[in-house]
Amino acid sequence: AEYMGYNIEQMEIQEINNIESQSKESEPEVAYDSHQQTKTAVETEDYEDQWIKSFLGRKGNEILCEVPSDFFLDELNLEGLKKYAVNLKTIIYYMLNMEDPESDRDQENELDEKELMKQAITIYSLVHARYIQTSKGMKQMLIKYQKGLFGTCPRVLCEHTPLLPLGESDIPLKSILKMYCPKCQDIYPTQSKRHALIDGAFFGPNIASMFILNYPSISVSYTHLRAHETSLHLVCRLLLEKK
Numbered sequence: 001a002e003y004m005g006y007n008i009e010q011m012e013i014q015e016i017n018n019i020e021s022q023s024k025e026s027e028p029e030v031a032y033d034s035h036q037q038t039k040t041a042v043e044t045e046d047y048e049d050q051w052i053k054s055f056l057g058r059k060g061n062e063i064l065c066e067v068p069s070d071f072f073l074d075e076l077n078l079e080g081l082k083k084y085a086v087n088l089k090t091i092i093y094y095m096l097n098m099e100d101p102e103s104d105r106d107q108e109n110e111l112d113e114k115e116l117m118k119q120a121i122t123i124y125s126l127v128h129a130r131y132i133q134t135s136k137g138m139k140q141m142l143i144k145y146q147k148g149l150f151g152t153c154p155r156v157l158c159e160h161t162p163l164l165p166l167g168e169s170d171i172p173l174k175s176i177l178k179m180y181c182p183k184c185q186d187i188y189p190t191q192s193k194r195h196a197l198i199d200g201a202f203f204g205p206n207i208a209s210m211f212i213l214n215y216p217s218i219s220v221s222y223t224h225l226r227a228h229e230t231s232l233h234l235v236c237r238l239l240l241e242k243k
Contacts, residue, residue: 050097051120060194063149063165064202065140067124067131069096081126084172085119086111095120122172122201129170129204138214145211145218151191153181162218163188164208167200175200180208182218 056064071077072092085091093100094116111119131137144150145162152160163179166187177198179188190196212218 051095052124055121055124060192060198063144063195063198064128065132065137065144067128067137071131071134072096072127077127077130081123084122084126088123091116091119091123095124125172125199125202126170128202129167129207132203132207133210138211141207141211142215151179153184153186154188154191155181155184155186158183163191164211165203166205166208167203168205170201170204172199172201177203182208182212 052066052069055061056066072095078088078092082088089100090111132141145164148162150163150165152158152162158181161181161183163181166178166180168175168178177190177195177200179190180186181188190198
């Protein structure tokens with residue numbers, strides 16, 4: 001049966017589903033058990049990533065992408081990073097605001113808050129550089145690129161072409177962030193003072209090339225090599241010419 005063009009049976013089914021969903025939402029969820037001192041899944045989801053959100057909320061860090069917690073918990077994504085932290089697992093749990101049940105309390109206490117923060121930023125930079133090369137990370141980068149958060153090319157002939165971030169090294173504290181123009185193929189300093197001291201390791205030397213390979217519509221034709229072109233320019237160009 002229909003009423004004013006609507007199927008009554010479908011309306012009734014939808015109404016039942018709405019009532020069931022509302023009843024589930026109205027059920028009390030214990031976010032914290034004061035006796036057991038344990039967190040439920042609901043609280044854990046809200047509790048995690050507070051350090052990450054706080055770090056990304058700092059002035060100038062809006063150009064960084066938010067790496068999801070499950071990416072940190074996959075050991076394959078942390079391969080080779082132990083040398084950058086006294087205890088990599090401790091740093092990961094610190095960043096995710098999670099308690100490591102197997103942690104050594106005495107060893108944790110050896111690191112003060114300042115040292116934990118320092119190592120957490122280093123690990124986040126390295127994991128961030130890996131995450132933005134994934135499909136999900138690339139999508140976050142695309143949104144920032146389209147919004148022009150990385151700045152635009154200062155050259156008049158480039159007509160405000162959005163820039164792409166890159167670092168001259170993937171090793172922490174070896175280089176500061178630079179910007180690459182996909183139109184004139186030049187590398188520029190960051191235009192904003194807020195980004196001037198960001199470690200180049202957050203993005204690494206390959207992200208600009210990989211980004212354009214994933215989104216070829218933003219690329220331009222490459223017809224010649226510039227006399228002043230550095231090895232980093234050349235890497236970007238050769239990778240792009242393979243498409």
